[in-house]
Amino acid sequence: MRTRTRTRHPAALAALSLLLVTALAGCGQEARGGSRYKADAEKGGTIGLALPTKASERWIADGENMAKQFRQAGYETDLQYGDDKVENQIAQIENMITKGRRLLVIAAIDGAALTEVLQRAHDAGIPVISYDRLIMGTEHVDYYASFDNERVGELEARYIVERLKLGAPTKNAGKTYDIELFAGSPDDNNTRYFWNGAMKVLQPYFDSGRLRVRSGQTRMNQATTLRWDGGTAQKRMDDLISKNYGEESVDAVLSPYDGISIGIISALKSAGYGTAGRPLPVVTGQDAELASVKSIIRGEQTQTVFKDTRKLAARAVAMGDAVLDGRKPEVNNVKDYHNGKKTVPSYLLDPVSIDRSNTDLLVREGYFTAEQLS
Ligand code: GAL
Numbered sequence: 001m002r003t004r005t006r007t008r009h010p011a012a013l014a015a016l017s018l019l020l021v022t023a024l025a026g027c028g029q030e031a032r033g034g035s036r037y038k039a040d041a042e043k044g045g046t047i048g049l050a051l052p053t054k055a056s057e058r059w060i061a062d063g064e065n066m067a068k069q070f071r072q073a074g075y076e077t078d079l080q081y082g083d084d085k086v087e088n089q090i091a092q093i094e095n096m097i098t099k100g101r102r103l104l105v106i107a108a109i110d111g112a113a114l115t116e117v118l119q120r121a122h123d124a125g126i127p128v129i130s131y132d133r134l135i136m137g138t139e140h141v142d143y144y145a146s147f148d149n150e151r152v153g154e155l156e157a158r159y160i161v162e163r164l165k166l167g168a169p170t171k172n173a174g175k176t177y178d179i180e181l182f183a184g185s186p187d188d189n190n191t192r193y194f195w196n197g198a199m200k201v202l203q204p205y206f207d208s209g210r211l212r213v214r215s216g217q218t219r220m221n222q223a224t225t226l227r228w229d230g231g232t233a234q235k236r237m238d239d240l241i242s243k244n245y246g247e248e249s250v251d252a253v254l255s256p257y258d259g260i261s262i263g264i265i266s267a268l269k270s271a272g273y274g275t276a277g278r279p280l281p282v283v284t285g286q287d288a289e290l291a292s293v294k295s296i297i298r299g300e301q302t303q304t305v306f307k308d309t310r311k312l313a314a315r316a317v318a319m320g321d322a323v324l325d326g327r328k329p330e331v332n333n334v335k336d337y338h339n340g341k342k343t344v345p346s347y348l349l350d351p352v353s354i355d356r357s358n359t360d361l362l363v364r365e366g367y368f369t370a371e372q373l374s
Pocket of ligand 1: 056058132133184188190228257286287307
C-alpha cells in the first residue's frame with residue numbers, strides 16, 4: 001500500500017523523524033516560554049508601529065516614544081497613523097507585512113476589524129503586540145501592553161464621589177446630585193473597562209438616590225462617543241443641557257478622555273456655566289493632555305488620569321525585544337484580557353489621578369516642563 005511503502009522508505013523515515021524532532025523542539029521552546037518566532041542571530045530590522053490618529057497629542061507622544069526607544073534597542077521603525085479610519089489602518093498594516101516588518105505594535109482604531117490582516121501577519125510569522133487597546137476576535141495577538149483600564153474608570157468616579165462629598169453610599173443621606181455620563185468609542189475595547197470601573201463606584205450612589213442622571217441615559221450604549229471625538233461630545237452635552245436642565249445645574253460629568261472633556265466644557269460654557277452663580281460641574285478626564293492640564297490649572301476641567309506614555313512605550317519595546325529574542329516578555333496579568341478568542345498575556349501599568357492639587361507631579365516626572373504649564 002502507498003502509505004506503507006512510503007513510510008518504510010529510509011529517506012522518508014529520516015524526513016519524518018526530522019519533522020518530529022523539529023516539532024518537539026518547537027514545543028519545548030513554547031513550554032520554556034520562548035515564542036514561535038525565530039530569534040535572529042542579529043538584532044535589528046524594522047518594527048511596524050500602527051497608531052490611530054495624530055489628532056490627539058497622546059498618540060503623537062506614544063509614537064515618538066516608541067520610535068525612540070525601539071531605535072535605542074537597535075531597531076528601525078515604520079510609524080504610521082490611520083487618521084482614525086479603519087481602512088487606512090488595515091492598509092498600513094498590510095503594507096508593513098508586505099515590507100517584512102519583524103514585529104507589529106498596534107493601537108487599533110476598531111479593535112474588532114483586524115482579524116483578516118492579522119491572519120496574514122501570522123502566516124508571515126510576524127508577532128503582534130496590542131498597544132493600549134486590546135485587539136479583539138483573533139488568536140493572532142501575542143501580548144498586550146496597557147494601563148489598568150478598569151482602574152482608570154474607578155479613579156474618575158471616585159474623584160466625583162470625593163468632590164461632591166458623597167461619603168458612603170448610604171440611603172437617603174442628603175442632597176441628590178445630578179450627573180451626566182459619557183463613554184468612549186464603542187469600537188474600542190477600553191471603553192467598557194473604563195465604564196465598568198466607573199459604574200462599580202457610582203452604582204451604589206444611584207441606588208441610594210444620592211446621584212441621579214436627569215437625562216435617563218444610564219446605559220453605556222447611550223453614552224458612547226464615536227472615535228472619542230470632542231465635537232461629538234460637545235453636541236451631545238448641548239443636547240443634554242437643553243433637554244434636561246432648564247434652571248437646574250448639572251453637578252458632575254463623567255468623562256473618560258480629555259478630548260471629550262474639552263467638548264463637554266465648551267457646551268457647558270455656551271450654556272452659561274463657568275460664570276458667577278453658575279459654577280462649572282466636576283468634569284473628569286483621561287490622558288493628562290496639555291490643553292486639559294492647563295484647563296485644570298485654570299479651574300475649568302477638574303480632573304484627569306495620567307497615563308505615562310513613556311512608560312507604556314518602554315513596556316511595549318521591552319515586550320517586542322523579548323519576543324524577537326525568543327525570550328518570554330514579563331507580564332503581570334494573565335486573566336483579565338480575553339479578546340473573544342484567547343486571554344492575551346498583558347502588562348498593565350498604574351494610572352494616576354491628577355487634579356489642581358498635584359499637577360506639579362507632571363513636571364517632577366518630566367512629562368511637561370514648568371513653562372508648558374504656566
Ligand atoms: C483609549 C485610551 C485613552 C484615550 C482614548 C482616546 O483607547 O486608552 O487613554 O487616549 O483612547 O484616544
